[in-house]
Amino acid sequence: MPSTLPDGEAVPPDGALPSSAYAGVGQRPFGFYLHVPFCAVRCGYCDFNTYTATELGSGASQATYADTARAEVRLARRVLGERDLPVQTVFVGGGTPTLLPAGDLGRLLAAVRDEFGLATDVEVTTEANPDSVSRDSLAQLREAGFTRVSFGMQSAVGHVLATLDRTHDPANVARALGWAREAGFEGVSVDLIYGTPGESTADWQASLDAALALRPDHVSAYALIVEDGTRLAGQVRRGELAAPDDDDLADKYLLAEQALAAAGLQWYEVSNWSAGPGQRCRHNRLYWQGADWWGVGPGAHSHVGGTRWWNVKHPAAYAARLAQGRSPGHAREVLTDEQRRLERVLLGLRLVAGHPLADLHDAGRAAAARAVAAGLLEPAAYTEGRAALTLRGRLLADAVVRDLVD
Numbered sequence: 001m002p003s004t005l006p007d008g009e010a011v012p013p014d015g016a017l018p019s020s021a022y023a024g025v026g027q028r029p030f031g032f033y034l035h036v037p038f039c040a041v042r043c044g045y046c047d048f049n050t051y052t053a054t055e056l057g058s059g060a061s062q063a064t065y066a067d068t069a070r071a072e073v074r075l076a077r078r079v080l081g082e083r084d085l086p087v088q089t090v091f092v093g094g095g096t097p098t099l100l101p102a103g104d105l106g107r108l109l110a111a112v113r114d115e116f117g118l119a120t121d122v123e124v125t126t127e128a129n130p131d132s133v134s135r136d137s138l139a140q141l142r143e144a145g146f147t148r149v150s151f152g153m154q155s156a157v158g159h160v161l162a163t164l165d166r167t168h169d170p171a172n173v174a175r176a177l178g179w180a181r182e183a184g185f186e187g188v189s190v191d192l193i194y195g196t197p198g199e200s201t202a203d204w205q206a207s208l209d210a211a212l213a214l215r216p217d218h219v220s221a222y223a224l225i226v227e228d229g230t231r232l233a234g235q236v237r238r239g240e241l242a243a244p245d246d247d248d249l250a251d252k253y254l255l256a257e258q259a260l261a262a263a264g265l266q267w268y269e270v271s272n273w274s275a276g277p278g279q280r281c282r283h284n285r286l287y288w289q290g291a292d293w294w295g296v297g298p299g300a301h302s303h304v305g306g307t308r309w310w311n312v313k314h315p316a317a318y319a320a321r322l323a324q325g326r327s328p329g330h331a332r333e334v335l336t337d338e339q340r341r342l343e344r345v346l347l348g349l350r351l352v353a354g355h356p357l358a359d360l361h362d363a364g365r366a367a368a369a370r371a372v373a374a375g376l377l378e379p380a381a382y383t384e385g386r387a388a389l390t391l392r393g394r395l396l397a398d399a400v401v402r403d404l405v406d
Helices: 062-080 102-116 135-144 158-163 171-183 201-213 231-237 246-262 282-288 315-323 337-348 362-373 379-383 391-395 397-405
Strands: 030-036 087-094 118-128 148-154 187-194 218-223 266-269 272-274 292-296 301-304 307-311 329-334
Touching: 030 062, 030 102, 030 282, 062 102, 062 292, 062 315, 087 102, 087 282, 102 118, 102 135, 118 187, 118 282, 135 171, 148 171, 148 201, 158 201, 171 187, 187 201, 187 246, 201 246, 218 246, 246 266, 246 391, 266 282, 282 292, 282 337, 337 397, 362 379, 362 397, 391 397
Parallel strands: 030 087, 030 292, 087 118, 118 148, 148 187, 187 218
Antiparallel strands: 218 272, 266 272, 292 301, 301 307, 307 329
C-alpha cells in the first residue's frame, strides 16, 4: 500500500457511500484487507505506509491498535447495512502484521466474523517476517482461523538483504515455514525480490534454489522498483548504488519462470506462481477482478461498487477519527464506466486466462491482433476471444497493456 494518498472528494463523516455503490453489493465477492502499519525497522526500498516505534508519536500505539481497527470493522457494518455479505477473503498486510500479538490478529479476524460472517471456504492470509513469528504464535493464528501465511523472504543472500535493509536471518525462513506446516496452514507462500543493486545472476539463482527447497505452495517474485522518497532512491540518486537494469530484470524473470515451472509451480499472474489453482491467492484475485473489499487501517484503500476511497495516513489521525465516531476516510472517487473498463483490462491482462477481446475498443482489438503476430499474445487464446500474454508478452506486459487500452 503506497505511502502517498491521491486527492479526491471528501468522505462524509459517517462514511456513507454514494447510492450507486450499493448496486450489486453482495452479488460480487467481498473481502477485507486489514493493514497493520508497524515495522521494527524501515526497509530502505519500502514506500508503504509503515511506521517504526520512534515514528509513531503520541496518540498511536501498537498495544491499542487492534481495538482501533475493530472499530472500523464495525463502521463498515453500519455503512454497508444489513446486506448479506459473507466475507470470502481476509488479508492482513503491512508493515509487519506479526509484530502484533497473535491474539490481537485473532481479535481482528473475530471482528470481521462477528460483523459479517465468513464464507465456509474463507481464505485468511497474514504476511509475516520470518523473525517475527514463533511456533506458538503460528499455532495461535491457525487456531484463530488463519488459513494461509506469506513470508517475506526477499532473498537468501546476505549482502542482498543488507542492501534492502532486511534484518532477518535467511536461516530463519526455513524454520518459520516448518512451524507453519506444523501448525496446519493450508497454504504457505514466500515473497522474493529480484534486481537489487549488486545482486548477481548467481545470487538470484541461489535465492530461487533456497525458496524452492522449502517446497512452498506459492511464490511471489517482484522486480525491485526504486520508489521516490525512499532511502534507496536517495542512494541511487547520489550514485552510491546502481539503478536496476531492465535487461537484467528481464533475464532474472526468465530465470524465475524456468526454475519455478520446473518445480511444478504455475504462473497465474505476472508476478505470482502457485502449486495449483487451489493455491492461488484468492484475495489478490479479488483486486485483479474488480470485486469489492473494505480496507481497514491508516492509509488503507477500499472499493465497493465503483466507489474507491482511502483512509488518513497516520495511525494517530486514524485513531482520533474513529474515537470521535467518524469515518477515517481521507478522500474518495466514483469511477466512471470507462475507468472501470480500463482497470478491468489493465489487471485482467496480467492473469493467465487473459481478458475478453470484447471488452476492448476497436483500436484495442486491432492492437491485440498485432500483438499476436509479434508473439506477445497467445494465438490459441486469441481465437477463443481472449487476450492472454505469452512469456515474451509478460516481459513487456506494461507496453502490451498500453497498446490495448489506447
